[in-house]
Amino acid sequence: MTTSEVVGQHWAGLNAQLTHFAWKKRWNELELNVPFVYTTDIITSGEYLRPVRVTLQKIDAQVALISLEDLLDTELKEKQLSYLGVHANAGYWIYNRVDKIWYLSQQARELLELDAESNSRTELLALLGERLLTEDWTALQATIDKALSAPNEFAHHIRVKTSKGIVSLEITGQSMGNDLQVTHVIGTIKAGELKSTIASENPIFDRLSQFSIEQSTDLIFWTRPDATYIYVNQAVVDCLEYERKKLLSMPIREVVPEFTDEARDQFWSRLRKEHSFEQEFSFYSRTGKKIELQALINYLNIDGEEVACSFCRDITERKKSETRQRLIEFTVDHSKDLILWTQPDGFIHFASETFLLRTGFSRQEIEGQPIHHFFQNSSSEMVRDFWQKLREKKQMELETQLLLKVGNYIPVHVRLNYLVYEGQEYDCIYLRDWSKKKERDVLVKLSREALDKTKDAIVWLEEDLTVRYLNQSMLRLLNAPPDAYLGKSYHQLFRNVSQREFKDGNLIDFKLEPEVIGERSGAKVAKSDGGSRQIELKCTLITYEDKLYYMLNGRDVTKRLQREADLQTAFSVAELEKKRLQEENLTLREDASENYNVNNIITVSAKYKRVLKQISQVADVDTTVLITGETGTGKELLARAVHQLSEREGKPMVKVNCAALPENLIESELFGHEKGAFTGASGRKKGRFEMADGGTIFLDEIGELPLLLQSKLLRVLQEGEFERLGGTETIKVDARLIAATNRNLKEMVANGNFREDLYYRLNVFPIYNLPLRERPEDIPVLVDFFVKKFSKQQGKAIRNINTADVKRLEYYHFPGNIRELENILERAVVLCDSDSLSIPLDLAATEATTKSAAAVGHFLTFEEMQRQYIIDALKATGGRITGEGGAGLLLNLNDRTLMSKMRKLGIQKRDYIV
Amino acid sequence: MVFYAPWAGSYGLLDAFLQLLLIKHPSIQVERVNIEECPELAAEMSVTDIPTTLLFKDEEIVDVFVGIISRKNLAAKILPYV
Numbered sequence: 001m002t003t004s005e006v007v008g009q010h011w012a013g014l015n016a017q018l019t020h021f022a023w024k025k026r027w028n029e030l031e032l033n034v035p036f037v038y039t040t041d042i043i044t045s046g047e048y049l050r051p052v053r054v055t056l057q058k059i060d061a062q063v064a065l066i067s068l069e070d071l072l073d074t075e076l077k078e079k080q081l082s083y084l085g086v087h088a089n090a091g092y093w094i095y096n097r098v099d100k101i102w103y104l105s106q107q108a109r110e111l112l113e114l115d116a117e118s119n120s121r122t123e124l125l126a127l128l129g130e131r132l133l134t135e136d137w138t139a140l141q142a143t144i145d146k147a148l149s150a151p152n153e154f155a156h157h158i159r160v161k162t163s164k165g166i167v168s169l170e171i172t173g174q175s176m177g178n179d180l181q182v183t184h185v186i187g188t189i190k191a192g193e194l195k196s197t198i199a200s201e202n203p204i205f206d207r208l209s210q211f212s213i214e215q216s217t218d219l220i221f222w223t224r225p226d227a228t229y230i231y232v233n234q235a236v237v238d239c240l241e242y243e244r245k246k247l248l249s250m251p252i253r254e255v256v257p258e259f260t261d262e263a264r265d266q267f268w269s270r271l272r273k274e275h276s277f278e279q280e281f282s283f284y285s286r287t288g289k290k291i292e293l294q295a296l297i298n299y300l301n302i303d304g305e306e307v308a309c310s311f312c313r314d315i316t317e318r319k320k321s322e323t324r325q326r327l328i329e330f331t332v333d334h335s336k337d338l339i340l341w342t343q344p345d346g347f348i349h350f351a352s353e354t355f356l357l358r359t360g361f362s363r364q365e366i367e368g369q370p371i372h373h374f375f376q377n378s379s380s381e382m383v384r385d386f387w388q389k390l391r392e393k394k395q396m397e398l399e400t401q402l403l404l405k406v407g408n409y410i411p412v413h414v415r416l417n418y419l420v421y422e423g424q425e426y427d428c429i430y431l432r433d434w435s436k437k438k439e440r441d442v443l444v445k446l447s448r449e450a451l452d453k454t455k456d457a458i459v460w461l462e463e464d465l466t467v468r469y470l471n472q473s474m475l476r477l478l479n480a481p482p483d484a485y486l487g488k489s490y491h492q493l494f495r496n497v498s499q500r501e502f503k504d505g506n507l508i509d510f511k512l513e514p515e516v517i518g519e520r521s522g523a524k525v526a527k528s529d530g531g532s533r534q535i536e537l538k539c540t541l542i543t544y545e546d547k548l549y550y551m552l553n554g555r556d557v558t559k560r561l562q563r564e565a566d567l568q569t570a571f572s573v574a575e576l577e578k579k580r581l582q583e584e585n586l587t588l589r590e591d592a593s594e595n596y597n598v599n600n601i602i603t604v605s606a607k608y609k610r611v612l613k614q615i616s617q618v619a620d621v622d623t624t625v626l627i628t629g630e631t632g633t634g635k636e637l638l639a640r641a642v643h644q645l646s647e648r649e650g651k652p653m654v655k656v657n658c659a660a661l662p663e664n665l666i667e668s669e670l671f672g673h674e675k676g677a678f679t680g681a682s683g684r685k686k687g688r689f690e691m692a693d694g695g696t697i698f699l700d701e702i703g704e705l706p707l708l709l710q711s712k713l714l715r716v717l718q719e720g721e722f723e724r725l726g727g728t729e730t731i732k733v734d735a736r737l738i739a740a741t742n743r744n745l746k747e748m749v750a751n752g753n754f755r756e757d758l759y760y761r762l763n764v765f766p767i768y769n770l771p772l773r774e775r776p777e778d779i780p781v782l783v784d785f786f787v788k789k790f791s792k793q794q795g796k797a798i799r800n801i802n803t804a805d806v807k808r809l810e811y812y813h814f815p816g817n818i819r820e821l822e823n824i825l826e827r828a829v830v831l832c833d834s835d836s837l838s839i840p841l842d843l844a845a846t847e848a849t850t851k852s853a854a855a856v857g858h859f860l861t862f863e864e865m866q867r868q869y870i871i872d873a874l875k876a877t878g879g880r881i882t883g884e885g886g887a888g889l890l891l892n893l894n895d896r897t898l899m900s901k902m903r904k905l906g907i908q909k910r911d912y913i914v
Numbered sequence: 915m916v917f918y919a920p921w922a923g924s925y926g927l928l929d930a931f932l933q934l935l936l937i938k939h940p941s942i943q944v945e946r947v948n949i950e951e952c953p954e955l956a957a958e959m960s961v962t963d964i965p966t967t968l969l970f971k972d973e974e975i976v977d978v979f980v981g982i983i984s985r986k987n988l989a990a991k992i993l994p995y996v
């Protein structure tokens with residue numbers, strides 16, 4: 001514009017952005033003497049706008065100075081630089097050393113992710129210090145300082161932490177100033193390249209680098225965040241045994257199974273944070289071989305691409321070695337044996353965990369201590385001696401006592417092992433706690449003693465029935481040395497015992513036959529007593545540690561069996577004796593019954609009293625008595641009376657009814673028999689003579705004794721001795737003989753049915769027992785006696801007995817004698833239903849009375865005859881005495897005469913009234 | 915003192931033994947009591963069975979036995995009091 005275009009014009013008019021009103025306001029502010037600076041655009045003559053910086057300053061009240069600074073070139077330059085920066089993808093920076101001002105272009109700020117506003121030196125330096133990696137920032141500062149000190153040009157790679165991660169930037173710089181000093185340093189900032197600036201300038205270095213990486217023995221590979229390979233060196237190819245092309249197409253997970261997606265994410269998260277770390281991985285080759293690698297991983301970001309650069313070393317062998325080492329250490333520490341290592345200095349260098357645990361000592365209390373302190377009766381001199389021996393023998397074993405922390409000792413078995421390791425001598429000592437073993441030893445010893453001392457015979461057989469063990473008792477039975485049967489089959493021990501018998505719980509019986517001298521399994525065996533032995537063993541099956549054993553224990557039961565046999569024999573004898581005694585008891589009971597009680601002899605007959613007198617005369621001498629008489633006269637009663645009144649009354653009277661025994665048993669009954677004398681003679685039996693020894697033997701019905709036995713009986717009577725049937729032993733007896741018979745022995749002798757010598761031997765003191773008919777005067781008292789007896793038995797009260805009946809009985813001839821009378825009376829009492837007893841006597845018997853009386857020549861007295869005749873006549877007339885049809889008429893007697901006779905003869909009405 | 919009944923046969927035996935004893939020892943006195951004739955005395959002496967023999971010494975009963983016993987036993991019972 002020309003001067004005229006400017007002077008006189010309104011400033012607001014020139015100022016494209018200023019209004020008149022605003023200018024007025026501005027002028028008021030100038031009144032306050034405050035300079036004012038602002039940027040605006042002024043209108044040029046061509047109606048263009050030029051950016052200027054306006055400085056207003058008041059001169060006086062009327063004038064203000066307006067200074068204008070053209071900004072057009074500055075903006076342009078700045079915009080030109082910005083334009084270039086955007087398209088060159090680079091920012092620029094200026095450091096004004098004089099004003100200490102940093103300037104960074106927009107592009108530069110974006111690359112560094114710096115705020116647009118912060119440009120003070122302090123703030124910028126602080127930010128750069130945070131963003132750049134430390135080593136890069138330090139290097140950059142040094143480079144810039146160098147550029148400021150002397151004109152210089154540089155190019156630098158820096159790594160900057162951004163929101164996208166660490167990015168690599170390239171920063172260039174150049175010093176600017178005058179001849180005296182550098183006033184500015186300017187430069188560019190742009191995204192960095194992987195290649196080193198030096199490499200780009202040295203192809204040989206590139207090739208060498210490539211060769212070195214490729215051929216390195218370390219495994220070097222680069223991977224992407226998606227866990228794929230960018231590059232693998234030859235070592236990787238060789239180790240994993242894949243083709244390179246194959247590897248580059250595989251995800252890492254195929255060779256590192258543990259590198260899952262989650263593991264991958266964790267890996268990259270850590271890598272981005274730490275940029276570099278070490279880790280171990282397990283790789284698997286194509287053939288499945290496991291390879292342990294220790295990797296150093298580095299993070300790179302090249303052109304926004306993240307790369308993990310890994311340098312790996314194969315540590316497989318080292319790992320194996322470490323594992324082996326740990327296993328060895330674990331084995332040592334946890335071995336059942338207590339382990340110590342010592343050296344010739346006598347100190348303990350190592351103690352296993354087991355040792356510490358068992359002894360209760362801590363490691364500090366053991367390691368470094370003299371070993372002899374922990375063993376009973378040990379000393380350093382002894383330790384030195386041991387070392388000398390150990391060097392020679394290399395291995396030694398012994399037993400000793402090991403000290404525990406609590407103060408007591410335990411028995412231990414010690415194995416010493418000499419070895420040299422890395423030039424040093426060691427004694428590796430294994431100790432085994434023998435406390436329990438010792439206890440077991442004691443138990444075994446005691447068990448062994450018990451086994452050998454027991455009376456029981458004990459045999460152990462293996463599963464295959466070979467002999468494993470025989471205790472002392474069994475060996476004594478066999479009379480064999482201890483090893484005679486060991487390992488031999490059971491057959492040699494248990495002959496005739498089947499294998500089937502070896503069952504759990506089974507009793508095995510076998511006989512040990514006597515052998516004089518014999519060979520048995522190579523051992524001479526002799527029996528001490530020559531007799532066979534019966535052995536009874538119980539079989540028990542025992543399983544121990546999966547092996548089956550047969551344990552047999554038992555005893556020589558020979559004596560027991562013998563005792564049992566003896567007992568059985570004794571029992572049989574006792575049974576027989578019992579039977580005999582029962583029979584005897586029965587006999588004696590019979591004897592003791594009233595029937596045979598001498599005190600029950602009832603008689604008023606003078607004749608019978610004479611018989612009794614004979615009894616009293618012969619009773620207390622040992623004379624043989626022969627009682628004769630009819631059946632039922634009471635011969636036995638008299639025999640018992642003789643015995644009862646004799647001096648033998650305390651001993652038994654043994655009765656033998658010779659008529660009741662079968663002929664073939666009489667001899668056995670009289671004289672006894674030996675075992676086996678005849679079929680059924682299962683044992684020895686005493687005869688009646690033996691049983692009557694010291695007492696009396698009563699042979700009833702001796703007339704029935706077989707002729708054959710009569711001679712034997714005679715011998716007994718003459719010599720007092722005999723032999724049992726089937727026996728050879730002569731037996732002496734002292735028995736008084738009383739014989740009885742209803743037979744006429746004299747006649748029998750005449751007929752040859754009875755031995756004459758025996759007859760005379762028996763007939764020393766004959767007693768004739770009267771038949772009842774010969775003492776009818778006893779009938780009333782006998783009737784009275786029996787009626788009382790039966791009344792009492794039957795619970796009847798009989799006060800009267802029909803005298804006529806009794807009288808009639810007196811005339812009865814009683815062929816059965818006392819026994820018949822007893823039966824009649826018993827029957828009468830049974831039939832009696834009142835207190836008056838009638839004694840019915842049947843007609844036949846009545847007729848027999850008369851007839852038989854005559855037949856046997858029995859005469860009634862005249863008075864008896866009369867009496868009976870009159871009674872018969874009265875009965876015939878029905879009791880009528882006198883008058884027509886009376887007995888007087890029948891008897892041809894005067895009535896008065898008849899009545900007189902009746903009174904005289906004592907005939908009562910009841911005698912003839914039926 | 916012998917309590918008897920005429921029909922008791924055993925009394926006859928006992929009496930026979932007593933007779934023999936009396937021959938050797940005449941100082942023995944025997945009183946025979948028929949219980950049918952002297953039932954009161956029998957009852958007084960508590961005699962229920964026959965023969966029952968009471969031995970008296972100085973008017974005191976020293977022994978009693980019932981029934982018949984052997985001559986030897988009879989002598990053994992009586993003679994100590996003779």
